Amino acid sequence: MTSFAFTFPGQGSQAVGMGKELAETYPEARAVFAEVDEALGQKLSTVMFEGPEDNLRLTENAQPALMAVSVALARVLETRGVRLAEHAAYVAGHSLGEYSALCAAGTFSLIDAARLLKTRGQAMQKAVPVGHGAMAALLGLDLATAREVAAEAGQGEVCEVANDNAPGQIVVSGATAAVERAVELAKGKGAKRALLLPVSAPFHCSLMQPAAESMAAALAEVEMHAPVVPVVSNVLATPISEPAEIRQRLVEQVTGVVRWTESVTWLTKEGGVTNLVELGTGKVLTGLAKRINPDVSAIAIGTPADIDAFVAQVLS
Incomplete structure (x- = not known):
């Protein structure tokens, strides 16, 4: 059926x-x-x-x-x-x-x-004022690892998982500097790619x-x-x-x-x-x-x- x-x-x-x-x-x-x-x-x-x-x-x-x-x-x-x-x-x-x-x-x-x-x-x-927030795709990481990356990247700023789109395709969102740190950290934790997304605001975060x-x-x-x-x-x-x-x-x-x-x-x-x-x-x-x-x-x-x-x- x-x-x-x-x-x-x-x-x-x-x-x-x-x-x-x-x-x-x-x-x-x-x-x-x-x-x-x-x-x-x-x-x-x-x-x-x-x-x-x-x-x-x-x-x-x-x-x-x-x-x-x-x-x-x-x-x-x-x-x-x-x-x-x-x-x-x-x-x-x-x-x-x-x-x-x-x-x-x-x-x-x-x-x-x-x-x-x-x-x-x-x-x-x-x-969020333009330039103060960002989003990044972490490709090749599972959800648990992406959450670890976001938590580690925060350092007192907001950095959170925003989209769990598909296995190995997680998006994080938050303060620009924190998201930039997440991109670098993700590469060290086995991400195939980690890149900032061309968006105008940090959607789906606090x-x-x-x-x-x-x-x-x-x-x-x-x-x-x-x-x-x-x-x-x-x-x-x-x-x-x-x-x-x-x-x-x-x-x-x-x-x-x-x-x-x-x-x-x-x-x-x-x-x-x-x-x-x-x-x-x-x-x-x-x-x-x-x-x-x-x-x-x-x-x-x-x-x-x-x-x-x-x-x-x-x-x-």
């Missing part, structure tokens, strides 16, 4: 041109992009389709842009007969992708999701506490419904459906670890999922899924050709 979970990518997957072919092909996608533009009071779709890249990469633009493409894909699939409520057992999203997952599953309206992510992006950027407080206030104002299928929470790596708990976990997520390895492991073991389907720009989560569980089927859907092939597969 085939069991699907839909996954939704996070920041870093954005690229100039994202969503353009969808908008040209599907009225449902055009409607999503127009609604997001109106909700935000800016022509985000123009930045998505045409750039400039620097503008798209801004956290406050990248986050709602990635959500818009993911939700557009979900809406197109629905009109083609592949409905989340009927065809997915679970949804999960990487960091901001959790909002995309929840919007696609009916927890948030599209307008609220766009505005929440704009707020989230701005709050995360404001939480330095983001001011942003967590901003999100608590923003989420308190938004109407939320139970998702049509459970969402596997980033901070728990287990499924939840209760709106009050979703709200709480989204606040915790701002400073908490993205437990992606454990989330995918839960989906494919306890959750019985056999097919992971990434809806959005790029194929990052599909690559991670194959590293986490080589036995699972993982595909990415981002183009009209991908949609046609997937609809034919599911509805055949």
Whole structure:
């Protein structure tokens, strides 16, 4: 028996041109992009389709842009007969992708999701002055060793594991000097590579506490419904459906670890999922899924050709 979970990518997957072919092909996608533009009071779709890249990469633009493409894909699939409520057992999203997952599953309206992510992006950027925070990928270390590196690198400053993306792919986040120390220490502890990431703020660490407080206030104002299928929470790596708990976990997520390895492991073991389907720009989560569980089927859907092939597969 085939069991699907839909996954939704996070920041870093954005690229100039994202969503353009969808908008040209599907009225449902055009409607999503127009609604997001109106909700935000800016022509985000123009930045998505045409750039400039620097503008798209801004956290406050990248986050709602990635959500818009993911939700557009979900809406197109629905009109083609592949409905989340009927065809997915679970949804999960990487960091901001959790909002995309929840919007696609009916927890948030599209307008609220766009505005929440704009707020989230701005709050995360404001939480730490530019240059004072950094993130680094530690490749080839296990989670326990990465935690040791972070603790040793701290020296009184914040340095914490932020993302457990896949076996051998851990990201640390914190004060710039501490993260730079972690890069050097990781090399001495057997990392294949350790490198600073091109990000504008130290996401998913305790330095983001001011942003967590901003999100608590923003989420308190938004109407939320139970998702049509459970969402596997980033901070728990287990499924939840209760709106009050979703709200709480989204606040915790701002400073908490993205437990992606454990989330995918839960989906494919306890959750019985056999097919992971990434809806959005790029194929990052599909690559991670194959590293986490080589036995699972993982595909990415981002183009009209991908949609046609997937609809034919599911509805055949």
